[in-house]
Amino acid sequence: MADSSKGKEKKKTTDGATGGDAPKDWNPRIVGFLCNWCSYTGADLAGVSRLQYTPEFIPIRVMCSGSVDVAYILKAFLEGADGVLIGGCHLGDCHYLNGNYKARRRVAVVKEVMEGVGLDPRRLHLEWISASESGKFAKTVSTFDETLRQLGPNPLAKERLL
Amino acid sequence: MAIAFKWDLAKGEDRDEAVRRLLREALEKGVVDAVLVPAEGPARTGIVNMFTTDPGSLDASAPFAKAMAQFGPQDLVRLTEPGGSPIRIAALLKPCECRAVAELAKINQIDLEHVVLLSPDCEGTVELKEYSMVADGQAVPVRNACKICRFHVARDPVDVAIGTFGVKDGLMLVTNSDEGQAFAEGIGAKATELTDARKKAVEEAIVKGEEAYGDQEARSREKYADLDTFLAELSPCIKCMNCQNVCPVCYCKECLLYTDAFNPTAGSLADKAKRRGTLRMPVETVQFHLTRMAHVMTACVMCGQCQSACPSDIPLVEMYAGINRRIQDQFDYEAGRSMEEEPPFTCFSEHENFEVVGD
Numbered sequence: 001m002a003d004s005s006k007g008k009e010k011k012k013t014t015d016g017a018t019g020g021d022a023p024k025d026w027n028p029r030i031v032g033f034l035c036n037w038c039s040y041t042g043a044d045l046a047g048v049s050r051l052q053y054t055p056e057f058i059p060i061r062v063m064c065s066g067s068v069d070v071a072y073i074l075k076a077f078l079e080g081a082d083g084v085l086i087g088g089c090h091l092g093d094c095h096y097l098n099g100n101y102k103a104r105r106r107v108a109v110v111k112e113v114m115e116g117v118g119l120d121p122r123r124l125h126l127e128w129i130s131a132s133e134s135g136k137f138a139k140t141v142s143t144f145d146e147t148l149r150q151l152g153p154n155p156l157a158k159e160r161l162l
Numbered sequence: 163m164a165i166a167f168k169w170d171l172a173k174g175e176d177r178d179e180a181v182r183r184l185l186r187e188a189l190e191k192g193v194v195d196a197v198l199v200p201a202e203g204p205a206r207t208g209i210v211n212m213f214t215t216d217p218g219s220l221d222a223s224a225p226f227a228k229a230m231a232q233f234g235p236q237d238l239v240r241l242t243e244p245g246g247s248p249i250r251i252a253a254l255l256k257p258c259e260c261r262a263v264a265e266l267a268k269i270n271q272i273d274l275e276h277v278v279l280l281s282p283d284c285e286g287t288v289e290l291k292e293y294s295m296v297a298d299g300q301a302v303p304v305r306n307a308c309k310i311c312r313f314h315v316a317r318d319p320v321d322v323a324i325g326t327f328g329v330k331d332g333l334m335l336v337t338n339s340d341e342g343q344a345f346a347e348g349i350g351a352k353a354t355e356l357t358d359a360r361k362k363a364v365e366e367a368i369v370k371g372e373e374a375y376g377d378q379e380a381r382s383r384e385k386y387a388d389l390d391t392f393l394a395e396l397s398p399c400i401k402c403m404n405c406q407n408v409c410p411v412c413y414c415k416e417c418l419l420y421t422d423a424f425n426p427t428a429g430s431l432a433d434k435a436k437r438r439g440t441l442r443m444p445v446e447t448v449q450f451h452l453t454r455m456a457h458v459m460t461a462c463v464m465c466g467q468c469q470s471a472c473p474s475d476i477p478l479v480e481m482y483a484g485i486n487r488r489i490q491d492q493f494d495y496e497a498g499r500s501m502e503e504e505p506p507f508t509c510f511s512e513h514e515n516f517e518v519v520g521d
Binding site: 128 | 387448516
């Protein structure tokens, strides 16, 4: 996370939402696709270790970050998630050898699509979190939560007659 | 290494007729068993592909048709399916269709072993429904996708490019493969040199195309910087899925979007309506388009068939122009450029870095 602020300065908020528009009681809702072997176990450890992070985090256990199709990432946004976190094993540690490499390519495409239609790509976050990195997990979610507070509610999930 | 051949016009022949004669020769001399080529119906109201083994029937073909038949690449999927005894096919398709064929061949949907791909230089095509006006000799603007086309001249995976740009008399057959060379020799074409005029004309077409695409890309980036524009333009979508059906590179036999996850039940619709107040019917149109963009964009050849098939005139080409090249550039990839390049979703490299982790 240390270098994540560097990239953020270059990109402007593209989806037009700002934290200022958010209702007072609004908390960013995060859907997390967590891989069974690393990130989910890391999240589990964070819970056991009583680390604090946003209660609006909705974990979905998947077998591999590489199994998360873009359709489900987009569905999460359309169903009201303000941010989507994908957690996978560190590169080289994938239980299925290379699923996380594929996830990385897929995320690169989705981020471009999001930017191309005017949805801020920072709403999608990919992180490698191992089973022992409960601290990294809690910190990732908290920092992501902070980013989303700046971005405001997801405009794609607004109530509107499309 | 490209090797050029000459194909002169016989007396009183136009270029269409010269290509018809070329295809007839190929059938009669047994260079190929069958030909897939665009044809004009007797009413001259549209263009379809014809598949024929009969040299006499080629009179109806329209090799330089100013409209693009639909499903050319998909026809080749069917025609090269394993099972039957292989037939040698000469397929004459537009350059963009050929690039889609290359994409499908890379993921084993088309077997190119017995196929010779021919592609005439393309000056752009009009909407199919406007073809009759072209046939009447009226000037009709080309489709939006053709206005920003970067590939008016067929390149590498095409066996024989049928050149007209920078070629004064007759046609120049530029072969890019051994199969293409064998084809040209088989029909009795005479070897020649690539002229400077030809090289220059091709170069100019490429530069012009790149410029037009670059301009559109910049306009699209600006236009769709705001999500509301995208949603407003998608709003007339009736989810007929025409764009998906005509898409030459959308190939899954079982599409995720037809599964239960994306076709909600009455109960879940009622729940959602309760939660959100109002639902736009049919549902899932935005999901459909965004998913399609992400699934297909690495292979998209910008042929624009999706927009041409859209009954609601959604400017899909404009939407795709903003992301198409950017996405493919990330992977140093260009759809249909080379048979050697692996499709981005089928490979990875340990040392690549897209700077998407932790951002």
